[in-house]
Amino acid sequence: MYAEVLYDSSGNIKACYCVDTLPVEPSAPMLRFFGVPEGLTHARLNIDTAAAMEIEGACSPHAELDQAGNPVIVSFERAAYIMETFAADPGAVTVAGGMSLVGLQRKGA
Amino acid sequence: MADPTYQWNGITASQTDADSPIDTALMEGIRQNLVHLKEWLGESFTPAKDHDHDGINSKSVLLADSVVTVAKLKFTRGSFSASVGGDFYIALSRYSHMPALYKQGGVYWVQLFLETQQHTNASPEVYEALVRAQPNCTETYFVFWDYHAN
Numbered sequence: 212m213y214a215e216v217l218y219d220s221s222g223n224i225k226a227c228y229c230v231d232t233l234p235v236e237p238s239a240p241m242l243r244f245f246g247v248p249e250g251l252t253h254a255r256l257n258i259d260t261a262a263a264m265e266i267e268g269a270c271s272p273h274a275e276l277d278q279a280g281n282p283v284i285v286s287f288e289r290a291a292y293i294m295e296t297f298a299a300d301p302g303a304v305t306v307a308g309g310m311s312l313v314g315l316q317r318k319g320a
Numbered sequence: 321m322a323d324p325t326y327q328w329n330g331i332t333a334s335q336t337d338a339d340s341p342i343d344t345a346l347m348e349g350i351r352q353n354l355v356h357l358k359e360w361l362g363e364s365f366t367p368a369k370d371h372d373h374d375g376i377n378s379k380s381v382l383l384a385d386s387v388v389t390v391a392k393l394k395f396t397r398g399s400f401s402a403s404v405g406g407d408f409y410i411a412l413s414r415y416s417h418m419p420a421l422y423k424q425g426g427v428y429w430v431q432l433f434l435e436t437q438q439h440t441n442a443s444p445e446v447y448e449a450l451v452r453a454q455p456n457c458t459e460t461y462f463v464f465w466d467y468h469a470n
Contacts, residue, residue, distance in 0.1 A: 217404070226402035228410060231469065243448070246455060247406030288422075288462045290401035 212263045214256040214293060215242045222298035222316065225251055227290040256293075257305050257312035266292055324359045326352035399464040405457040409448040413467035419449045425459035432463060 217226040228242040244253075258266070272286040296318060303314025329349035334340060361371075361378070368377035395417075400410050405428070412419065421432035433450040451463050 217402075225404045226400070226406075226408065228398075228400045228408075230398035230411075230413075231396045232398075232413060241411040242400070243409035245407040247408075248404055248455075251404070288399045288401060288464060289397075290399040291460065291462055294401055294403070294460075 212258055212266065212289075213241070214258060214290070215254070216256055216293075216299060216313075217244070217247060217251040217253055218299035218301075218313075219251055222300060224294045224297065224299055227293050229290040229293060252299075252301070254299060254301075254313040255310055256299070257303070257307070257314050259315070262297070262315055266296075269296075324356045326356050328356055329353055394469045395466050396469045397464055397466050399462060400451065401460060401462045402451075402453065403458055403460045405453040405455040408451050408453075410451060410463060412447045412449055412465055414447055416447070416465045416467040419463055419465040421451065421461065421463050423459065423461040428454045428457035428459050430454070430457065430459075430461045 212229065212231060214227055214229045216224045216228070218224045226242075226244070226247070230241070242253075266289055270287045270289045270292050272284050274282045275285050277283045297315045298318050300314040300316040303316075305312050305314070329352055331346065331349055331353075335346050340346075361367075365371075365378050366376060371378035373379060373381045398412070398416075400408065402408065410419070419432060419434060421430065423430050430451065430453045433452065435450065449463070449465075451461070453461065
């Protein structure tokens with residue numbers, strides 16, 4: 212899982228790009244942007260295995276009971292789940308394969 | 321497709337027991353069966369052990385119409401989400417299906433441009449779609465697309 216984000220000074224993720232493929236080149240951005248509000252920082256995320264499993268489990272199609280008690284198939288967008296559940300951790304920066312990656316922290320933690 | 325030169329000849333056990341002669345009917349039946357099998361396996365192709373239907377050692381596989389369904393394709397989904405304004409160029413896999421936009425709230429405008437840009441100077445090529453939100457947008461919106469994993 213690969214994710215690229217824009218986050219504010221508090222680490223809140225304001226935009227998130229998420230795919231299963233790797234970037235085309237180590238230095239090439241997968242997300243380009245113009246005209247976004249000032250103060251946002253662009254970073255690639257370092258998603259550990261446990262967080263990746265949580266994201267996959269929460270977002271893959273699964274059955275739930277609706278208000279009437281009927282089973283329905285639901286899914287959730289991964290990028291939206293990352294934005295709502297996690298924040299960037301600018302203090303946890305790692306370099307892997309020539310890429311600088313920012314860590315994740317759970318919101319409210 | 322053409323019929324084989326010879327139809328299959330059923331050879332019974334009584335034709336091959338110890339008391340039966342090796343006659344013309346038996347031998348011709350075996351010969352015709354060998355021709356039948358050769359033509360069925362691939363008369364025009366170069367024999368190989370464990371032929372793999374590559375068009376060289378056996379005939380290529382011909383898929384009938386409507387055999388390949390979506391369920392048979394290995395798909396995965398990419399997604400982008402934001403709650404700020406700006407122009408975002410989203411990198412898509414070359415073989416992607418239908419980038420789609422979903423938006424929560426109705427105060428701000430968000431547009432998805434399916435006019436993709438192809439960066440031929442990148443290696444491999446990069447394809448992008450543009451999602452454009454009003455500068456002061458604070459509403460969450462999603463863009464998602466399905467693509468072939470490999």
